[in-house]
């Protein structure tokens with residue numbers, strides 16, 4: 165951790181919406197009026213008055229008294245409020261308790277809120293009780309709030325300025341807050357800088373007059389080179405999450421203070437080239453293509469999370485060459501795909517889709533013709549990876565005979581029989597199910613030739629990737645009766661959002677189940693993915709571990725403890741490690757741990773060091789020939 169400057173500034177911190185995420189008085193009203201029919205209306209009135217005061221749109225003193233009049237609270241409500249506020253301390257203040265404790269002599273809370281709820285919350289994080297300056301309530305004999313201490317300067321307009329003048333602080337004084345009255349400390353000349361604090365609320369009028377915007381307390385500490393919990397403030401690191409990934413992902417990044425943008429749909433290449441410029445981590449699903457052109461625009465990008473299994477939508481090699489690690493969720497939705505495939509197979513072999521459609525038209529056609537059991541039938545799996553093998557187990561449990569073809573040598577599960585060629589497999593199967601990955605070479609691997617090789621009346625499933633099948637050839641095979649039923653979940657072109665219509669030659673064909681790429685779209689799978697992928701991305705960002713990456717040399721690292729960690733990504737050419745070690749030696753830096761892994765494009769070196777480093781050393785490493793990317797963790 166960088167050391168504290170010798171003469172730290174005095175730091176004046178606002179409480180409501182800065183030190184905590186919420187406004188204390190608004191919350192007190194909500195607690196006190198619980199159960200009252202007027203609760204929402206009164207809380208809204210109080211919020212409105214709070215906002216007007218914060219934006220400098222009405223006299224603060226007038227607003228405060230109006231709010232107190234509206235409050236119908238007593239001492240027991242304050243106890244409940246304190247319990248609630250303890251859960252609402254701003255994340256970045258929580259993370260920096262050590263700084264607050266170690267520098268308590270230089271830290272003051274100056275607030276127009278009330279000591280009764282500020283002192284218990286702030287002191288828990290190391291703030292001195294006698295450094296909390298705020299209003300005080302007046303109570304009647306029953307403990308009801310009946311007013312405020314009118315003698316307190318903080319209950320008057322310009323109260324914070326008057327208070328700061330009384331404190332007579334000498335040296336640098338920095339004010340941090342979300343409101344206009346915090347800015348006035350700077351305007352009055354009593355504070356040398358004003359930081360508009362935007363972690364909880366952004367007030368454009370306040371931000372417009374600020375010297376700096378502090379997106380978090382880490383950001384403030386970083387700006388002032390003060391000791392802090394994050395080497396680089398995460399609030400400065402932008403995460404772009406596309407395609408409506410599970411909210412768990414949003415929470416995972418927000419909890420650690422990242423600046424997260426959440427977009428429901430996918431973006432096309434042009435939009436993405438623009439939006440990705442200041443993004444460090446991007447999360448996508450199957451509809452966003454991260455092409456070479458997108459990567460050329462992604463100057464800050466460090467990691468890509470594919471919130472799915474498939475990664476064919478990402479130019480993996482280009483990403484690796486640029487030092488960008490890609491992670492996916494290889495198993496989180498496997499079971500969901502298998503269940504959909506099994507369900508479709510049973511419905512199709514029984515001709516249920518046609519019967520159901522007829523029933524909707526009023527046709528009652530009770531007949532067994534063309535309806536079969538799956539028991540005893542042969543299922544042929546093309547691609548025997550995670551999904552293929554799991555489907556193999558379930559199909560066998562249904563009494564089916566399993567055949568598979570995979571271009572890689574695979575161990576049979578249960579009684580599954582391996583076929584040596586695709587042709588052999590297609591000739592034997594009653595049900596053909598595709599589970600290959602989406603690499604380019606698999607484009608239209610199933611076309612007219614392959615359909616002709618299949619048994620007459622075959623059931624055909626594609627829940628892998630759309631481009632693997634020649635759609636006109638499939639449509640013709642259905643029309644001719646060669647394929648008796650088909651389940652198709654993936655398409656060569658898929659709408660970018662739910663607002664776009666779906667066009668396909670397969671529409672309207674009999675006994676064809678069309679689904680909008682939902683093989684992996686179950687609540688269970690999406691939630692699993694929403695935890696798994698951020699976990700991988702955060703490990704990479706916080707610790708340097710690349711274990712599970714699909715394009716990066718995989719390194720699983722011990723947790724960083726009491727040392728600095730240097731992460732160096734370089735072109736995989738001979739001699740880089742030797743040159744890097746030379747720089748360490750020259751700068752007299754002791755290495756406590758070193759890890760190196762390479763792949764065909766890049767080398768990834770991780771070095772743990774036990775000593776502070778200099779800017780010159782960092783510069784030398786950055787300038788080392790072959791360096792693609794370099795970062796430091798502590």
Ligand SMILES: NC(=O)c1ccc[n+]([C@@H]2O[C@H](COP(=O)([O-])OP(=O)(O)OC[C@H]3O[C@@H](n4cnc5c(N)ncnc54)[C@H](O)[C@@H]3O)[C@@H](O)[C@H]2O)c1
Nearest residue numbers: 473474547549550551570571599600601602627628683684
């Ligand atoms: N519909 C959905 O929502 C959904 C959900 C999850 C996964 N998927 C897709 O399902 C597919 C399979 O997923 P997985 O987790 O089983 O992948 P996997 O990588 O574990 O397995 C794919 C298997 O296909 C084999 N293969 C690739 N090309 C082949 C070829 N030409 N001939 C024979 N074998 C070939 C590979 O060797 C591998 O064993 C992927 O395309 C994935 O994107 C779709």
Ligand SMILES: O=C(O)CC[C@@H](O)C(=O)O
Nearest residue numbers: 449450451472473474684
């Ligand atoms: O959720 C998605 O968009 C893709 C799901 C699936 O195709 C996958 O690759 O996991």
